[in-house]
Structures are given as structure tokens and as C-alpha cells.
Amino acid sequence: MKKIRLSVLASAMLVASFFSAKAQTADEIIAKHIEAIGGADNWHKVKSVKMIASTNANGTEIPITITFVQNKGMKVEYTFNGMTGWSIITDKEGWNFSPFSGQTKPEAVPAESLKQSQDQLDIQGALIDYKEKGSKVTYLGKDDVEGTECYKVKLTYKTGKEETMYFDVSNYYHIKSLSKMTADGKEVEVASNMGNFQKLPEGIVWPMSMDNGGGPMTIKSVDINKPVPDDIFKQKEEATGKDKK
Numbered sequence: 001m002k003k004i005r006l007s008v009l010a011s012a013m014l015v016a017s018f019f020s021a022k023a024q025t026a027d028e029i030i031a032k033h034i035e036a037i038g039g040a041d042n043w044h045k046v047k048s049v050k051m052i053a054s055t056n057a058n059g060t061e062i063p064i065t066i067t068f069v070q071n072k073g074m075k076v077e078y079t080f081n082g083m084t085g086w087s088i089i090t091d092k093e094g095w096n097f098s099p100f101s102g103q104t105k106p107e108a109v110p111a112e113s114l115k116q117s118q119d120q121l122d123i124q125g126a127l128i129d130y131k132e133k134g135s136k137v138t139y140l141g142k143d144d145v146e147g148t149e150c151y152k153v154k155l156t157y158k159t160g161k162e163e164t165m166y167f168d169v170s171n172y173y174h175i176k177s178l179s180k181m182t183a184d185g186k187e188v189e190v191a192s193n194m195g196n197f198q199k200l201p202e203g204i205v206w207p208m209s210m211d212n213g214g215g216p217m218t219i220k221s222v223d224i225n226k227p228v229p230d231d232i233f234k235q236k237e238e239a240t241g242k243d244k245k
Contacts, residue, residue: 026139029151029167030127036172037197038204043124046070046204050223055215064217068123073233088233089117095235106235116181119157126155126163127174134158142169145176173197173205200224 034040051066057080065077073090083099087109094109094117109117119126126135140152143166150166157163166176177192194207200222208219 025151026137026153029139029153029172030130030137033167033172033174034127036205037174038199038202040128042203043128045202045225046124047225048228049123050226050228051219052221053217053219055217057215067228067232068121069228069233070123071121074117074120075232088235089114089121090233091118091121093235113181116161119161126157130155140164148175150175173207 034043037043047070049066049068051064053064053066055062055064060080062078062080065075067075067077071091073088075086075088077084077086079085080100085096085098085100087096088094089109094114095106096109097103097106126133130137135158136156138154138156140154143150143152145166149169151169151172153165153167155163155165161179163177163179165174167173168175173194175194179190179192180187181190190213192213193211194209196208197205198208199205202224204224206219206222208222210217210219
């Protein structure tokens, strides 16, 4: 009888432990992740970022410059075969210029694509103050990402957009995301992978390698809170070099 009571008690404790972990894990994981990447206070200080990076296309290195200003704008500029293309996303508008495809002047980003891209303007990250931003997190258990055991958490934005995030159980770094976006009228799943995390002088941890499906990108330098020209997110008529008024 004593053995039966002990067995029942052990089973009850196991069940209680399971549901307790289930209820707490999502918030705990996010809190430990934020602590691991430098803490919310340090991230709140990030107002602008400039990254110098490169990717590779058929053996040719393509230099990339990415500039962000918190909740205001983002510009991606890249050079290939002596030509420079760019993409600009702001809180109100967006434009793409790709001379490699024969464009002679910028084209407006379609409204649906613009809306999806504007999430990236929050350079402090969707998980910093996520509750205040109206987002919710749900713990989905553990999963394997190319041999790395990860916590799996679903982030549901205020807009209803969902993103599945994977956190390395050993250090709580965010190493992968899965999200859905609409391209050419079709919904597609986009995988983003991050790695080679390094701590910057500002106290925050930054991934120095990224891959959003277009090939791996190596980050060579990251400048935080350096001055950004006021007109960097302004559309220019590439054929004439004049600003569009």
C-alpha cells in the first residue's frame, strides 16, 4: 500500500510539474532570452543601427549596407556588377530600385508588402516590451534545429501575424524564426536563421550571420546610434539623380 501511495504521489507531482512548466515557460524563456542578449535597458537605448555586410552570388561577393532608424525607416543598399540597387521602407511608404532587372527609376512597394515589412522598423526587437506592444507568446515545447535543442515559442503580434521562434536551450539565443508572408498573391513560409552571436560595446548581443532564404549574409560591422543623414530614406529619381519632391 505504501508503494502504491508513493507511486500515486510521484505521478501527481509529475503532472503538476508539467502543467506548471507549461503555464510559465513562454514568459520565462523570453525573459531569459532578453537577459542573454544584453537586457531590456540596453536595448531601449538603441535608436539607430548601421550594418556593413556581404553575401555571395555564384562566387561573387556582394557588399550590402543596411541602415535602420527606430520606428522610422530602413534602407538596404547593395552593389553588383558595378550597379547599385536599394530598398527603402518607412513608417509611411516604401520603394525598390533594382537596375539589374532593367529599372531606370524607383518603384513603390505594394501596400501589402509594405505592411509586412514595417515590422522590421522596430530594431529593438519584437520581444522587447512585447506585452506593451499588444503581442502574446505561447510555449510550443522543444524542437531540434540542425542538431541544436531549442525551445519553441509562438509570437502573435497585435496585428494577428504569427512568428514561430526557436531559442537555443543552452544560452537562450534566438537562432531561427518561421513566419508567413504574401508574395505575388500567394502565402509563403519564410525561414530566418541567425548565428555567430557577438557582444557589442553597447552591451547588446548581435547575430553576425543571417540567412532569410536569399543566401547567408555575413555581418562585418555594426554601428549603434551613429548619426544617420535626415534624407537617407528619401526617394531619389535614379535616372536624373534628383530628389523626388
